[in-house]
Amino acid sequence: MNSFNEQFTALQTRVEQWLPQYFPSIPDDEGGLVVEAARYSLLGGGKRVRPVLLLATSAMLQLPETEAMPFACALEMIHTYSLIHDDLPSMDDDDLRRGRPTCHVEFGEAVAILAGDALLNRAYEVMLSAIRPDRPGTIQAARYIAEAAGSRGMIGGQILDLSAAGHVLTLDQLRVLHGKKTAALLKAAVIAAVLLTQQTSSIHDALQRYADGIGLAFQIQDDILDTTADRLTLGKSAGKDHRDGKPTYVSLLGLSEARRQLALTVEEAKDALRPLLEAGLTIDFLHDLADYFQIRTS
Numbered sequence: 001m002n003s004f005n006e007q008f009t010a011l012q013t014r015v016e017q018w019l020p021q022y023f024p025s026i027p028d029d030e031g032g033l034v035v036e037a038a039r040y041s042l043l044g045g046g047k048r049v050r051p052v053l054l055l056a057t058s059a060m061l062q063l064p065e066t067e068a069m070p071f072a073c074a075l076e077m078i079h080t081y082s083l084i085h086d087d088l089p090s091m092d093d094d095d096l097r098r099g100r101p102t103c104h105v106e107f108g109e110a111v112a113i114l115a116g117d118a119l120l121n122r123a124y125e126v127m128l129s130a131i132r133p134d135r136p137g138t139i140q141a142a143r144y145i146a147e148a149a150g151s152r153g154m155i156g157g158q159i160l161d162l163s164a165a166g167h168v169l170t171l172d173q174l175r176v177l178h179g180k181k182t183a184a185l186l187k188a189a190v191i192a193a194v195l196l197t198q199q200t201s202s203i204h205d206a207l208q209r210y211a212d213g214i215g216l217a218f219q220i221q222d223d224i225l226d227t228t229a230d231r232l233t234l235g236k237s238a239g240k241d242h243r244d245g246k247p248t249y250v251s252l253l254g255l256s257e258a259r260r261q262l263a264l265t266v267e268e269a270k271d272a273l274r275p276l277l278e279a280g281l282t283i284d285f286l287h288d289l290a291d292y293f294q295i296r297t298s
């Protein structure tokens with residue numbers, strides 16, 4: 001696990017170096033306040049799981065980092081916008097994110113809404129600037145990320161989530177909700193790398209299965225942490241799902257069955273990597289990342 005930690009930290013560091021360049025400050029009289037608010041949320045912590053996943057998958061598939069980085073950072077901008085909007089009083093109403101006051105607490109609601117909008121728009125600017133007409137994978141990757149973030153992906157999941165409060169869902173309904181709200185962007189990190197490198201269908205299928213597995217695993221562990229971890233460790237509110245009457249893996253299955261499902265899902269995800277190993281690819285990081293999704297504490 002040690003070399004996994006080192007690799008994870010190295011990739012996080014690369015993302016931290018690039019993000020401020022993709023989202024630079026602008027003067028106050030040109031609308032700098034909204035950029036300051038967006039940078040407050042974008043550059044103020046976060047595990048950077050999605051860009052790390054995109055960079056690691058791209059590296060495994062031999063894509064130069066410079067070609068993967070715009071898509072990786074765009075994904076993190078989209079993720080950060082979703083967190084800012086999710087924390088708003090009209091949505092999840094939260095005051096703590098990434099260990100700091102949420103964007104609307106710090107800057108006010110109107111500025112926070114615009115900061116989220118600015119991040120989303122900048123993400124598309126960055127991806128569009130990385131499009132190379134001679135490389136269809138660049139267009140396909142940008143389009144895949146856009147769909148994953150949209151009404152058939154994350155936004156669709158968010159509306160299902162808002163509608164689910166106070167209702168009992170079946171496990172299948174919960175899986176659909178989480179597949180869109182949380183897993184879609186994580187999956188996009190993997191599939192964008194597949195599209196950028198124009199993989200064969202067998203590699204594509206294998207990584208799709210892997211991505212589905214880790215996307216689900218990430219959310220099950222999120223549900224578990226919401227009931228077992230504290231606010232200080234999480235850097236965000238704990239126990240909120242229960243407070244808001246949100247259906248979760250824990251509320252549906254109980255803690256120990258949720259943990260068992262998590263372990264099974266992680267094993268399935270790792271198993272999905274087998275064809276890549278047979279194709280001579282180095283799967284160690286993705287393999288260990290699946291384990292990390294099971295044991296992460298924040």
Ligand code: GRG
Binds near residue numbers: 045046049081082158
């Ligand atoms: C507002 C369109 C819109 C969507 C919101 C992100 C989201 C969808 C909701 C957040 C609520 C939530 C707890 C989702 C569960 C999974 C998740 C996205 C957790 C946060 O992601 P991490 O743990 O956060 O990667 P960091 O801060 O490390 O980047």
